[in-house]
Amino acid sequence: MNRRERRAERLVLACFAVTFLTGLGLLGVYTLGGDTQVQGVLLALCLGGLGAGIVLWAQELMSNEERVEERHPLGTGPEGSAAVAEALTDEAGFSRRRVLQGGLVAALGGLAAALAIPVLSLGPAPGRSLFETPWKKGLHLVGFDNQPVKADAIPQDGVVTVFPEGFPGSADGQTLLIHAGADRLQLQGDAATWAPNGFVAYSKVCTHAGCPVGLYRAAQGQLICPCHQSTFDVMQGAVPVFGPAARPLPQLPIQLEADGTFTALGDFSEPVGPSFWDMRLGG
Amino acid sequence: MKAPRFGRRERPVVDPIGRPLNDPARELRDAEARGDASAVDVIADPEPTELERITGWLDERTGLAGLVRTTLRKVFPDHWSFLLGEIALFCFIILVATGTFLTFFFVPSASQTTYAGPYPPLQGATVSEAYNSVLRLSFDVKAGLLMRQVHHWTAVVFVAVIVAHLSRVFFTGAFRRPREINWLIGFGLLTFALAEGFTGYSLPDDLLSGTGARIAYSAAISIPLIGPYVASLLFGGEFPTAAFLPRFFVLHVMLLPALFAGAIVAHVGLVFLQKHTQFRVGRAREDNVVGRHFWPGQAFVSGGLFFLTAAVVALLGGLVQINPIWAYGPFDAPIVSSPAQPDWYVGWLDGSLRIFPPFEPVILGITIPSAFVPGVVIPGILFTIVGIWPFIERRVTGDRAPHNLLDWPWESPFRAATGAAILGLFAILTLAGGNDVLSAFLDLPIESLTWLFRFLVLAFPIAVWLVVYALCRSRQRYPAPDERPKGGIRLVRNATGGWEEAE
Numbered sequence: 052m053n054r055r056e057r058r059a060e061r062l063v064l065a066c067f068a069v070t071f072l073t074g075l076g077l078l079g080v081y082t083l084g085g086d087t088q089v090q091g092v093l094l095a096l097c098l099g100g101l102g103a104g105i106v107l108w109a110q111e112l113m114s115n116e117e118r119v120e121e122r123h124p125l126g127t128g129p130e131g132s133a134a135v136a137e138a139l140t141d142e143a144g145f146s147r148r149r150v151l152q153g154g155l156v157a158a159l160g161g162l163a164a165a166l167a168i169p170v171l172s173l174g175p176a177p178g179r180s181l182f183e184t185p186w187k188k189g190l191h192l193v194g195f196d197n198q199p200v201k202a203d204a205i206p207q208d209g210v211v212t213v214f215p216e217g218f219p220g221s222a223d224g225q226t227l228l229i230h231a232g233a234d235r236l237q238l239q240g241d242a243a244t245w246a247p248n249g250f251v252a253y254s255k256v257c258t259h260a261g262c263p264v265g266l267y268r269a270a271q272g273q274l275i276c277p278c279h280q281s282t283f284d285v286m287q288g289a290v291p292v293f294g295p296a297a298r299p300l301p302q303l304p305i306q307l308e309a310d311g312t313f314t315a316l317g318d319f320s321e322p323v324g325p326s327f328w329d330m331r332l333g334g
Numbered sequence: 335m336k337a338p339r340f341g342r343r344e345r346p347v348v349d350p351i352g353r354p355l356n357d358p359a360r361e362l363r364d365a366e367a368r369g370d371a372s373a374v375d376v377i378a379d380p381e382p383t384e385l386e387r388i389t390g391w392l393d394e395r396t397g398l399a400g401l402v403r404t405t406l407r408k409v410f411p412d413h414w415s416f417l418l419g420e421i422a423l424f425c426f427i428i429l430v431a432t433g434t435f436l437t438f439f440f441v442p443s444a445s446q447t448t449y450a451g452p453y454p455p456l457q458g459a460t461v462s463e464a465y466n467s468v469l470r471l472s473f474d475v476k477a478g479l480l481m482r483q484v485h486h487w488t489a490v491v492f493v494a495v496i497v498a499h500l501s502r503v504f505f506t507g508a509f510r511r512p513r514e515i516n517w518l519i520g521f522g523l524l525t526f527a528l529a530e531g532f533t534g535y536s537l538p539d540d541l542l543s544g545t546g547a548r549i550a551y552s553a554a555i556s557i558p559l560i561g562p563y564v565a566s567l568l569f570g571g572e573f574p575t576a577a578f579l580p581r582f583f584v585l586h587v588m589l590l591p592a593l594f595a596g597a598i599v600a601h602v603g604l605v606f607l608q609k610h611t612q613f614r615v616g617r618a619r620e621d622n623v624v625g626r627h628f629w630p631g632q633a634f635v636s637g638g639l640f641f642l643t644a645a646v647v648a649l650l651g652g653l654v655q656i657n658p659i660w661a662y663g664p665f666d667a668p669i670v671s672s673p674a675q676p677d678w679y680v681g682w683l684d685g686s687l688r689i690f691p692p693f694e695p696v697i698l699g700i701t702i703p704s705a706f707v708p709g710v711v712i713p714g715i716l717f718t719i720v721g722i723w724p725f726i727e728r729r730v731t732g733d734r735a736p737h738n739l740l741d742w743p744w745e746s747p748f749r750a751a752t753g754a755a756i757l758g759l760f761a762i763l764t765l766a767g768g769n770d771v772l773s774a775f776l777d778l779p780i781e782s783l784t785w786l787f788r789f790l791v792l793a794f795p796i797a798v799w800l801v802v803y804a805l806c807r808s809r810q811r812y813p814a815p816d817e818r819p820k821g822g823i824r825l826v827r828n829a830t831g832g833w834e835e836a837e
């Protein structure tokens with residue numbers, strides 16, 4: 052053994068020693084209560100020592116001799132493929148029965164249809180579910196606690212997330228009630244009548260990919276979706292003014308009751324959330 | 335010849351009269367000439383060593399001795415970039431190991447419970463069983479957080495290494511005949527890995543994971559006409575559903591790993607059958623393999639590399655926090671956090687969704703959803719191009735010959751330029767996926783940044799294509815690495831007083 056080899060051997064041994072010691076150390080640290088950082092470092096040293104030792108051993112102490120191996124084409128040529136084709140088809144009882152082959156394929160098609168049953172059980176047919184939310188005429192606008200929200204609790208430029216009475220936390224019924232101010236709102240037609248005293252309610256589900264539209268920039272009167280920054284103009288009926296969303300947030304028709312609470316006049320007039328191909332065909 | 339050290343009884347090294355037994359043929363002749371029957375027996379059929387007994391026992395029952403011998407003596411070409419695929423495999427093993435540990439604690443259920451663990455800010459909060467169990471794993475189970483973080487870090491490294499390996503195979507033309515099938519299998523492995531990453535990311539049921547799942551649901555819904563059905567079958571109804579956590583769990587821990595493992599066997603099996611490609615250096619030719627024997631040299635290097643890979647992810651998992659779900663809070667449909675950043679390998683998809691202009695035409699009453707083109711069509715096209723690249727390139731170049739020698743990347747400027755442009759496109763989309771973070775960091779309005787990215791996403795890949803193409807062409811004028819004379823280039827003074835390369 053020459054000096055270089057002796058040095059390499061000592062190095063490999065040192066690496067293995069690191070593994071041995073840190074392994075024991077890791078067990079000790081764990082028993083004494085454990086600490087993620089310390090355990091991580093010890094584990095890394097334990098594994099690293101082993102890895103480094105093994106690689107060093109291979110690189111420094113094993114023959115690094117260059118070997119040459121012949122490479123032959125894998126294919127067995129035309130005879131090979133002909134033989135396979137023959138083996139597949141030489142049973143006349145199989146290959147000549149064309150009618151039966153067709154029947155077999157048809158039968159398998161039927162089996163595939165039968166196998167669709169468990170797949171179709173995986174979820175209900177969407178039906179009208181994408182067109183509807185729990186909102187109905189007369190339902191109060193409530194908070195997370197299912198208590199009706201009051202107009203005087205929402206200051207000018209204030210925003211609250213509201214739900215249909217009885218459905219707090221509802222994913223498709225979630226709505227933003229915004230105190231936009233009567234003088235700033237520029238709604239047309241029906242939409243204007245659905246905004247009593249400068250309060251307006253829009254679906255909180257982004258029409259792009261369904262994130263909750265969480266951010267209200269009162270100064271600009273804009274709602275911003277945090278997912279892809281679609282921006283909706285609250286004063287103009289929540290039309291998208293920037294970002295990937297292309298459809299306004301549907302407006303919830305609401306009215307202000309005598310006791311200062313709000314009720315819905317009905318469901319949204321359009322599907323909420325992300326669009327789908329037949330949404331305008333009425334489902 | 336020295337006897338192997340494994341045996342209890344050693345093979346005799348001297349014959350009965352004390353001569354060294356180093357030439358069995360001569361020993362045999364001598365013994366026969368002497369008429370020494372017992373010596374003939376020993377020499378012709380020496381006592382097997384312990385190791386030989388074991389291999390013999392196995393061979394008698396499997397007949398695999400020949401195959402094993404061939405495997406041990408198989409030659410592996412030596413280049414650092416050939417180790418990338420191995421590292422990906424090691425990551426998978428580490429993922430299975432740490433993941434198995436995690437399944438022992440994880441509860442894949444959306445039913446609600448009240449958090450009563452040691453993390454003060456969440457005490458008393460209503461959370462899902464899934465979220466609760468991940469908190470328990472992080473705070474109550476000893477070394478649980480370490481395992482969780484190692485798992486997550488390994489996943490992050492895993493996809494990165496797969497992409498690096500795929501790039502190596504791409505830029506060196508290793509996918510060419512006869513290796514097209516293995517390119518397809520490898521591409522399948524990439525998609526399985528991405529699906530694993532996505533389903534895993536969704537399981538802790540924290541605020542961020544819920545956001546990712548919701549966007550996936552919206553992308554599914556945007557599929558032409560059957561979209562709402564596909565989404566409903568996948569999620570078990572309209573998002574958010576109680577069914578989706580247990581389903582993603584089964585996909586994540588059973589179906590996808592099984593597919594992945596099967597595909598890995600096929601992938602490695604084909605490399606074994608077809609033998610590894612090699613660079614055109616030294617004695618390497620189309621019809622040979624030059625390198626190191628699998629055993630022990632190559633096997634030791636690979637085994638060591640496994641532990642080194644594990645060491646790196648252990649260090650990351652121990653020291654660098656990842657996905658602190660307690661800071662994000664539990665998933666709640668009406669709440670979203672900003673900025674919502676996915677794992678790096680999904681960022682490009684997010685970027686595509688972010689910078690695509692609002693486009694939702696209604697044609698004959700049919701609505702094309704705004705998420706459809708950036709969320710389904712563009713990823714579909716990009717992945718299809720990558721997936722069928724061997725066939726595209728064959729069309730373009732007309733090269734149908736088998737190749738066992740690799741190209742240097744610049745030797746095929748079209749391929750190199752196209753690959754670099756695709757990588758560039760993904761890079762821009764990934765950056766665009768962080769446009770809110772960038773906007774805060776650069777103090778630029780998000781609107782301007784988005785327009786910048788809309789421009790870059792078209793211009794940058796084209797620029798990359800042109801630059802890489804030109805670079806490759808100019809690199810072609812110089813000799814390939816192996817053809818360059820050892821010890822550098824010799825310059826000589828020419829007649830006009832300038833320098834030129836000596837022949």
Ligand code: FES
Nearest residue numbers: 257259260276279
């Ligand atoms: S989900 Fe709101 S912008 Fe994409």
